[in-house]
Amino acid sequence: MKVKVLYFASIREKLGRDAEELDLPADVATIAALRSHLRTRGGAWADALAEGRLLRAAVNQDMAQPAAAIKAGDEVAFFPPVTGG
Amino acid sequence: MKVKVLYFASIREKLGRDAEELDLPADVATIAALRSHLRTRGGAWADALAEGRLLRAAVNQDMAQPAAAIKAGDEVAFFPPVTGG
Amino acid sequence: MKISVQPEDFDVGLEIKNISRNNSIGAVASFVGLVRDVAMTLEHYPGMTERAIAKIVDEAKSRWQVIDCAVIHRYGALQPNDQIVMVAVASGHRGDAFAACEFIMDFLKTQAPFWKKEQTAEGASWVEAKAADDKAAERWK
Amino acid sequence: MKISVQPEDFDVGLEIKNISRNNSIGAVASFVGLVRDVAMTLEHYPGMTERAIAKIVDEAKSRWQVIDCAVIHRYGALQPNDQIVMVAVASGHRGDAFAACEFIMDFLKTQAPFWKKEQTAEGASWVEAKAADDKAAERWK
Numbered sequence: 001m002k003v004k005v006l007y008f009a010s011i012r013e014k015l016g017r018d019a020e021e022l023d024l025p026a027d028v029a030t031i032a033a034l035r036s037h038l039r040t041r042g043g044a045w046a047d048a049l050a051e052g053r054l055l056r057a058a059v060n061q062d063m064a065q066p067a068a069a070i071k072a073g074d075e076v077a078f079f080p081p082v083t084g085g
Numbered sequence: 086m087k088v089k090v091l092y093f094a095s096i097r098e099k100l101g102r103d104a105e106e107l108d109l110p111a112d113v114a115t116i117a118a119l120r121s122h123l124r125t126r127g128g129a130w131a132d133a134l135a136e137g138r139l140l141r142a143a144v145n146q147d148m149a150q151p152a153a154a155i156k157a158g159d160e161v162a163f164f165p166p167v168t169g170g
Numbered sequence: 171m172k173i174s175v176q177p178e179d180f181d182v183g184l185e186i187k188n189i190s191r192n193n194s195i196g197a198v199a200s201f202v203g204l205v206r207d208v209a210m211t212l213e214h215y216p217g218m219t220e221r222a223i224a225k226i227v228d229e230a231k232s233r234w235q236v237i238d239c240a241v242i243h244r245y246g247a248l249q250p251n252d253q254i255v256m257v258a259v260a261s262g263h264r265g266d267a268f269a270a271c272e273f274i275m276d277f278l279k280t281q282a283p284f285w286k287k288e289q290t291a292e293g294a295s296w297v298e299a300k301a302a303d304d305k306a307a308e309r310w311k
Numbered sequence: 312m313k314i315s316v317q318p319e320d321f322d323v324g325l326e327i328k329n330i331s332r333n334n335s336i337g338a339v340a341s342f343v344g345l346v347r348d349v350a351m352t353l354e355h356y357p358g359m360t361e362r363a364i365a366k367i368v369d370e371a372k373s374r375w376q377v378i379d380c381a382v383i384h385r386y387g388a389l390q391p392n393d394q395i396v397m398v399a400v401a402s403g404h405r406g407d408a409f410a411a412c413e414f415i416m417d418f419l420k421t422q423a424p425f426w427k428k429e430q431t432a433e434g435a436s437w438v439e440a441k442a443a444d445d446k447a448a449e450r451w452k
Contacts, residue, residue, distance in 0.1 A: 006356070008354060008356055008424065008426060009354050009426035009428070009437060010426075010437045054440075058356070058359055058424070061356070061358055061359035061362050061363075062359075062362070062363075062366075063363070063422060077356060077359070077424075079356070079424060079426070080426065080437065080440070081421075081439075081440030082420070082421065082422070082423060082424050082425055082426060082440065083425065083426050083427045083437075083438045083439070083440050083441075084353065084355070084384060084395075084396065084419060084420065084423050084424075084425025084426070084427065085264075085344055085384075085395070085396050085416060085419045085420040085423070085425070085444075091215070093213060093215055093283065093285060094213050094285035094287070094296060095285075095296045139299075143215070143218055143283070146215070146217055146218035146221050146222075147218075147221070147222075147225075148222070148281060162215060162218070162283075164215070164283060164285070165285065165296065165299070166280075166298075166299030167279070167280065167281070167282060167283055167284055167285060167299065168284065168285050168286045168296075168297040168298070168299050168300075169212065169214070169243060169254075169255070169278060169279065169282050169283075169284020169285070169286065170203055170243075170254070170255050170275060170278045170279040170282070170284070170303075170405075181324060182323070182324050182327055183322060183323050183324015183325065183327070184324065186323055186324070186343060190343070190345060190392070191392070192392075193347055193348045193391045193392055194347060194348070195345055195347070195392075196344060196345055196346075196347045197342065197343070197344055197345070198342070198343040198345070199340070199341070199342050199412075200340070200341050200342075200343075201338065201339070201340050201341075201405065201408070201409070202327060202331070202338070202339040202341075203337065203338055203405065204331060204336055204337055204338070204339070205337075206334055206335060206336070206337045206403070207334045207335070250334045251331070251332070251333075251334055251336075262347070264342065264344065264413075264416060265447065267342070268342070268409070268412075268413045268416075271340075271409075272405075272409045275405060275409075306406065
């Protein structure tokens with residue numbers, strides 16, 4: 001299942017990456033599952049996406065909860081709590 | 086006791102007067118007393134200042150309650166509830 | 171701190187700029203009241219008007235962080251879509267700016283001596299005070 | 312209805328004027344957020360930002376009478392005293408204008424994907440989200 005993943009702000013800097021195309025195993029079907037899947041890369045990934053960290057996510061440019069489903073073609077984003085305004 | 090009395094908006098129009106200098110008897114020493122004192126003029130005065138009418142008053146340019154005291158030299162004003170803003 | 175009661179129109183953008191020139195200011199809340207469909211004449215009580223507004227502003231400053239503010243209220247003849255009143259409050263924080271601005275407007279409505287006379291096709295008539303305005307002011311107690 | 316996410320500065324007075332050209336409008340509430348003491352760079356999520364703001368505006372319109380509104384948020388490098396964001400809401404009534412304007416600002420703070428990185432003497436650091444901002448948004452529930 002192919003998806004696009006984006007990273008913003010401090011997450012982007014820690015990972016040294018702002019976007020990537022991924023082909024996910026079928027069992028990686030939620031935001032939470034994708035987050036643990038990416039942590040298995042270790043190093044900066046294990047750290048920046050660690051369970052204890054306050055992270056926000058979006059699916060197709062809408063804020064999404066950890067349990068939100070991901071399907072082929074989706075644009076998923078990980079970022080810290082927002083600080084605009 | 087000499088005081089200046091001002092009238093505004095609908096009150097001014099009903100009374101056909103915007104200001105006057107008055108020499109009040111000593112017992113006319115509050116807003117409420119001045120209001121009844123003026124009502125004794127009858128006609129438009131009895132009507133515009135009738136007890137049932139919602140009126141506001143000010144003493145020396147501060148909003149004042151009916152029981153507020155009046156002293157010589159004061160500027161007293163009668164007007165309807167305000168409608169600015 | 172600027173308080174003005176005037177017949178002339180005002181420039182909200184300029185007034186907001188004027189109270190924003192300070193690096194401790196992070197938030198400016200403002201309000202503009204406009205004439206709707208009916209032309210009107212606004213009468214006021216010269217002297218008391220400025221004094222009443224100054225008291226309202228002082229009360230707002232005692233309740234919230236107000237770094238600077240501007241209040242302008244017009245009087246005289248006004249046409250539909252004309253600006254009537256503006257309040258702008260500059261603060262370090264948006265909660266304070268919003269609260270102080272709305273507080274000043276609510277009290278202007280019940281405490282500042284202005285009276286509107288509308289010119290309709292049937293003739294001129296004084297606007298009646300609204301119970302909703304008293305309620306709006308009361309909720310700050 | 313104007314929503315813009317842009318690096319350029321904006322003219323609040325002009326935006327207020329643009330949403331006030333209608334005789335049913337009696338009240339325009341607005342807000343400007345400014346950079347305080349520290350220069351910063353604002354990053355955002357192009358596409359999602361406009362979408363998130365539009366959703367917040369729609370929610371405000373479902374709750375209050377919003378005749379017109381303008382929301383502008385800048386991104387990129389900003390200096391102390393620069394304008395960051397503005398929200399202006401035009402309505403028939405001041406209560407609706409104030410509530411909708413404050414609601415939009417509160418939700419912008421927690422729902423619109425912007426991130427501030429401050430440039431201090433010690434180097435650059437990402438601004439942490441504030442619990443107070445979550446609280447401000449929660450009170451509208």
